[in-house]
Amino acid sequence: MDSNIFDKFISQQTLFANKENLRHNHRPTQLPHRTDEIEKISYNLWEALKGHIPSNMTLYGVTGAGKTAVTDYVCHHLKAKGKAMDRKVEAIMVNCRQIDTQYRVLSHIGNSLLEEFEQDEIPFTGWPTDRVFNELIRRMDRRGGVFVIVLDEIDHLVRKAGDDLLYNLTSMNSSLKVARACVIGISNDLKFTDFLDPRVRSRLGQLDVLFKPYDAEQLQDILRQRAHEGLRAGVIGPGVIELCAALAAQEHGDARCALDLLRISAEKAEQGGEKLVNQNHVRIAQSQMESDQITPVISTLPNQQKLVLAAILINEKNGLRNVQTGQVYDIYRQACKHTRQNPLTQRRISGLISNLDMLGLVTARTVSKGRYGRSKEINSCIPANINPEEIMANAEEEMAVVFSSTYHHQTSL
DNA sequence: AATCCACAGGAAGCCCGGGAAC
């Protein structure tokens, strides 16, 4: 008798009706508590269907407040209506966290406009940026119609690469002969326009939409609606939705987080062969999510970054909190000596620490200690249920040796 | 009020690897 390792999963009954519906990047049929925002955005984009140029927009709000989902939803409807009305309307969404330089954004948009018969992709490097820009203009004109360019996580790009891109994109209409374009910027940071050139600021901020974070009750509605589409009827135990919503509400009302919690909880219940998702599954899901977020980030860190992180953790293991940059640098130098590497400069390490801060692995607050200088107070934010040594060990063997030897060498002092 | 610590963080420039164009 053949037995296959997958057989047991086939016979196991699933709690999901359609798991996709519980993913945060899924486009649901409706978005509860966002009717006003949808109304504002769609009213503006309605211009595109009339062949006019819609105003540029900026959407603000914390992560998981539904900015991306709403935009995606509206753009989807816009394109569908454009097709139905035989109007040329194109919406292009770019995530500026992944595509985070001017060159890459322009070439990405340009390449998404490739006609089927065309082969000439814009190369990922090599061209001068203005040539990429001109090529983009050419392609847009050839296609014609109105283009809605959505730049998600735009604050990230501006911080990193400046506002040249926004300057170029918002003044695009003067270069375009046939086509028309408008820009929608999506930002997690309310004050990101402070970094902008005033001209760009006024052009981009023609229309602002503020997304308030969801409160716990609104999150419950969202979860119920998604659960209705994604899970089988009656598999949710008492208090589960409420708990997911409450936990996510603590995380500044992050709907993305709430959905992940619910989905992973259901997965946990299913793996356990249970017919009902209970609150305990939510707790398990929550702790798994914490480590799932952090583990891959650490293991893919470049070597030097790992060393810096190791230096911070070594301090922490010795019971030192609120460590200063200089202290971290000292330990880092020792670690380099230990592994016979050339240490980088303190200036660079300072930058790497800020980097770790942005990744959420540590917190680095700049504080002034008066006479005793101005520095960063650095603390790790790696949850207790994660063993950093293990993650480092999973990464590269060389690095593991570095880490565990410095780690133990230090702690034994 | 002046001083001064221990850095922060900007600016400029170098070097490298990748690629295009001539």
Place this chain on the structure above:
DNA sequence: GTTCCCGGGCTTCCTGTGGATT
């Protein structure tokens, strides 16, 4: 080949700074 451009990692040099101490 040579010469151009982009972007990332890094260094060097630099000016700026909050607030305890003098």
